[in-house]
Amino acid sequence: MLRLFVVIAAAAWAAAPLANAAPTAIGPCTSATDGAMTLSADGPQRCQGGQWQQVDQPAPASDTWASFDAMTLHGQGMQNPGVLAGQWTATPLSTPTRCRAEQRTVIAPGTLSTPMVDQGPPDAALTFRVLPTAFYVQFSGNCLWVRQT
Amino acid sequence: MGAASYIGRVGVLAVALGVGSAAGHGVAWADDGAGHRTGGKGGQSSHSNTHPARSAGPKAPRTKRSGTRTPAAADPTTVTPAESEPAAPIRTRKARTRPERKPVAAKSTTTDPTTAIQSVTPTTARAPKTRSTTKVTAKPLAAVATTAAVIPSPTGADTAAPPTPTTKPATTVSAPNPVHTVVKIVGEVLNWAFNPTPRDPAHPTLAWTLLAFVRREIDNLVAALKPRHAESTAGVAVDLTGLALPATATTAAAQPSFPTPGQQFSSSTSFVSWITGNFAPNDTYNRFGVWGTDVGTMWDNGIPDDPSTPINEHQILIAFGDTFGGANQTGTWRSNVLARTSDTNFADGLTIPAGQWLNGNMFGGMPLWQSNYARQIILPERLPAGLPTGVTLIPTAGISVPTPDTQFGATQYLSFMSVKQWGSAGQWSTNYSGIAYSVDNGENWSIAPSSIRQNSPFGGNKNFQQSAFVSGGDGYVYAYGTPNGRGGSAYLSRVAESDILDASKYEYYSKGSSGFFGIGAYKAGWYKDSSKATTVFGHDTGACGVAKAGNHVSELSVQYNSTLGKYVTLYCDQFNNVVMRTSDTPQGKWSAATVLMPQQNGGIYAPMLNPWSPSMLGTGTDLYWNLSLWSQYDVMLMKTDLTKV
Numbered sequence: 131m132l133r134l135f136v137v138i139a140a141a142a143w144a145a146a147p148l149a150n151a152a153p154t155a156i157g158p159c160t161s162a163t164d165g166a167m168t169l170s171a172d173g174p175q176r177c178q179g180g181q182w183q184q185v186d187q188p189a190p191a192s193d194t195w196a197s198f199d200a201m202t203l204h205g206q207g208m209q210n211p212g213v214l215a216g217q218w219t220a221t222p223l224s225t226p227t228r229c230r231a232e233q234r235t236v237i238a239p240g241t242l243s244t245p246m247v248d249q250g251p252p253d254a255a256l257t258f259r260v261l262p263t264a265f266y267v268q269f270s271g272n273c274l275w276v277r278q279t
Numbered sequence: 280m281g282a283a284s285y286i287g288r289v290g291v292l293a294v295a296l297g298v299g300s301a302a303g304h305g306v307a308w309a310d311d312g313a314g315h316r317t318g319g320k321g322g323q324s325s326h327s328n329t330h331p332a333r334s335a336g337p338k339a340p341r342t343k344r345s346g347t348r349t350p351a352a353a354d355p356t357t358v359t360p361a362e363s364e365p366a367a368p369i370r371t372r373k374a375r376t377r378p379e380r381k382p383v384a385a386k387s388t389t390t391d392p393t394t395a396i397q398s399v400t401p402t403t404a405r406a407p408k409t410r411s412t413t414k415v416t417a418k419p420l421a422a423v424a425t426t427a428a429v430i431p432s433p434t435g436a437d438t439a440a441p442p443t444p445t446t447k448p449a450t451t452v453s454a455p456n457p458v459h460t461v462v463k464i465v466g467e468v469l470n471w472a473f474n475p476t477p478r479d480p481a482h483p484t485l486a487w488t489l490l491a492f493v494r495r496e497i498d499n500l501v502a503a504l505k506p507r508h509a510e511s512t513a514g515v516a517v518d519l520t521g522l523a524l525p526a527t528a529t530t531a532a533a534q535p536s537f538p539t540p541g542q543q544f545s546s547s548t549s550f551v552s553w554i555t556g557n558f559a560p561n562d563t564y565n566r567f568g569v570w571g572t573d574v575g576t577m578w579d580n581g582i583p584d585d586p587s588t589p590i591n592e593h594q595i596l597i598a599f600g601d602t603f604g605g606a607n608q609t610g611t612w613r614s615n616v617l618a619r620t621s622d623t624n625f626a627d628g629l630t631i632p633a634g635q636w637l638n639g640n641m642f643g644g645m646p647l648w649q650s651n652y653a654r655q656i657i658l659p660e661r662l663p664a665g666l667p668t669g670v671t672l673i674p675t676a677g678i679s680v681p682t683p684d685t686q687f688g689a690t691q692y693l694s695f696m697s698v699k700q701w702g703s704a705g706q707w708s709t710n711y712s713g714i715a716y717s718v719d720n721g722e723n724w725s726i727a728p729s730s731i732r733q734n735s736p737f738g739g740n741k742n743f744q745q746s747a748f749v750s751g752g753d754g755y756v757y758a759y760g761t762p763n764g765r766g767g768s769a770y771l772s773r774v775a776e777s778d779i780l781d782a783s784k785y786e787y788y789s790k791g792s793s794g795f796f797g798i799g800a801y802k803a804g805w806y807k808d809s810s811k812a813t814t815v816f817g818h819d820t821g822a823c824g825v826a827k828a829g830n831h832v833s834e835l836s837v838q839y840n841s842t843l844g845k846y847v848t849l850y851c852d853q854f855n856n857v858v859m860r861t862s863d864t865p866q867g868k869w870s871a872a873t874v875l876m877p878q879q880n881g882g883i884y885a886p887m888l889n890p891w892s893p894s895m896l897g898t899g900t901d902l903y904w905n906l907s908l909w910s911q912y913d914v915m916l917m918k919t920d921l922t923k924v
Contacts, residue, residue, distance in 0.1 A: 173910075186880045186881075186882075187880065187881050187882050187909055187910040188704045188882040188909045188910075189704075190703050190704055191702075191703045191704075204608070204701075206670075206700045206701045206702065207670045207671075207700075207701070208601070208608065208670075208671075208701060209601070209698075209701045209707065210701070210703075210704050210882075210909065211701050211702070211703070214702075214703075236670040236671070238659045238668045239614035239615075239655070239657075239659050239668055239669065239670065239671045239672045240612055240613050240614045240655050240659070242612065262700060263670055263700070265612075265670075
């Protein structure tokens with residue numbers, strides 16, 4: 131039993147840094163983010179009436195997302211994408227921040243490309259393309275992401 | 280952040296386990312989350328310097344874009360205008376049948392079923408045969424070297440040479456689960472410490488004694504905390520005997536909170552158990568690298584048990600779609616994988632047995648790329664030349680056809696769709712559908728060029744992008760089809776068993792047409808022209824019709840139910856309800872849809888019938904089926920009591 135205790139304690143300690151890497155709390159739902167979606171530890175949320183509200187899964191694709199930390203969404207290379215292909219613009223929601231998008235596309239079923247990164251200047255907008263075969267896109271920075279339709 | 284960052288702490292953990300010699304040697308190993316190992320000094324943290332494409336978690340940014348776009352291709356398909364005499368597809372079935380298999384002769388080469396299939400003349404009835412129902416648990420899952428396994432590399436190169444373990448595709452998306460990482464690393468350390476060849480099945484007694492002690496202690500703790508859970512894991516411990524240390528983690532993994540065991544979703548339908556996932560009962564993650572997957576279309580492999588072998592060759596094959604080695608669709612990615620089981624008692628769940636690795640046995644729990652890592656079975660490298668791969672290749676239906684001249688006397692056929700692009704929930708476009716085949720119980724698959732159906736706006740192939748197969752017992756395979764996405768309805772075709780790989784040999788069912796004032800009218804029946812196929816169910820019109828349950832058909836399955844004496848179909852409708860219809864014949868008239876399970880938050884889809892359900896075999900009234908849950912991204916086993924529908 132003593133050995134078991136040591137195993138559990140050591141395992142918990144060893145895993146602690148990853149646990150801390152979990153998504154942080156999402157930012158406020160304001161007029162700037164009204165109608166936007168975000169991804170929290172509890173799943174997708176939509177900003178409505180000044181409050182973040184849980185969205186049923188599978189969540190629909192949205193043309194407006196707010197990121198408060200690293201947020202990973204599927205593109206159209208994976209079923210139930212959160213973001214659709216096209217031109218996107220990121221605008222800082224606060225300063226200092228830096229909007230950054232990293233995407234990987236499908237090369238063949240089961241194989242992804244190396245990451246492709248688009249990063250704007252500090253506290254400035256970023257425009258980039260989400261590719262049609264994007265498997266995932268990781269957004270970071272306190273930014274509002276809007277797809278140009 | 281890769282798991283390699285935690286080498287130092289794991290080194291301490293190794294000391295705590297009494298295997299400090301591992302750290303004492305100054306070397307420990309950690310899976311970096313992408314199938315590669317990164318060495319580190321014991322007791323110190325280290326960061327991997329692997330290539331960005333292969334390392335776990337956030338990658339070193341590349342500021343230069345180098346994206347690749349998959350070309351779209353949708354070549355118009357010529358539609359054969361020739362028509363055949365409408366035949367009355369009347370079916371009489373007493374029991375499912377199985378071919379007698381001759382003693383297996385060792386073969387290391389595969390036989391092309393397009394030439395191996397004996398000519399089968401469609402008849403109106405088939406001689407009754409009986410089904411073996413031997414439980415797999417009656418036989419120990421021993422390694423049996425009967426033939427040389429032909430294992431394709433991830434690059435898809437055909438080879439009959441002795442297989443070499445290959446590196447799994449490195450497509451890690453985010454950091455691995457910390458608990459699993461720790462357990463896995465400790466496993467590697469223990470293996471390193473007690474066994475010079477970690478993958479060697481012959482583990483030293485000392486190591487097994489230590490592992491048994493740890494597992495027993497964890498079992499005791501779990502039992503004290505939650506007796507019900509401990510009971511379920513005890514069974515797993517028996518099932519997984521013979522597996523390496525990672526199986527120990529099974530006892531620590533908690534099942535999802537939804538659904539709860541036995542949870543009732545309607546008066547007839549309840550949740551039984553999980554089939555996939557990093558938890559009991561199957562813990563497909565530690566045994567096969569399958570944390571999450573979906574679909575799970577099932578069929579009987581048609582191979583009778585060979586009493587002279589310790590493993591039951593008569594199995595259900597289960598084909599899954601996009602498969603991931605991490606939580607929330609992260610980790611390594613495979614487009615499709617396959618599971619196999621001889622379990623016949625589904626009241627306590629569906630058991631997937633251990634894999635068989637490098638011993639020539641083709642009846643293990645899953646075809647493998649590594650001893651504990653399932654491999655993708657439909658490989659893009661095997662596609663006919665000139666076809667786009669799309670973003671994924673998803674199995675939609677499987678069936679077995681007797682082929683006496685092949686290794687096991689039966690060939691497995693698996694219909695799949697090449698997804699061109701995914702859209703919003705329930706929407707996707709396909710490049711084409713096709714059929715892969717295997718003569719070695721799903722271990723290796725080839726793709727028949729003649730089976731490809733381009734998703735063209737012209738002709739009827741666009742209505743057969745997703746399939747459901749059912750044997751008619753009359754020499755025909757009946758193949759249902761739906762368009763891409765979830766907004767279509769069901770169409771029906773049929774083909775002689777021996778011609779299943781030739782799309783030009785299919786006939787399509789039409790309800791007939793009155794033409795234009797009688798001009799061009801034709802009767803209900805079977806026609807060679809795919810554009811004449813009409814919907815057989817799932818297409819209600821009018822203000823009331825579109826609101827009816829059962830309108831729109833997505834990811835259907837169809838099988839013959841002996842207890843009901845009818846064909847049964849399950850699918851999700853426009854409301855994402857799971858609905859059931861029945862019919863006396865493959866073409867209908869199909870009954871109105873009955874809702875077995877209403878839509879659920881989290882997203883349910885792909886209800887796939889279990890061919891060995893008691894009601895399918897005529898031995899009871901329970902109907903078992905697989906169901907995918909998007910929020911968990913795993914496949915679960917459901918049960919419907921047909922007496923309460």
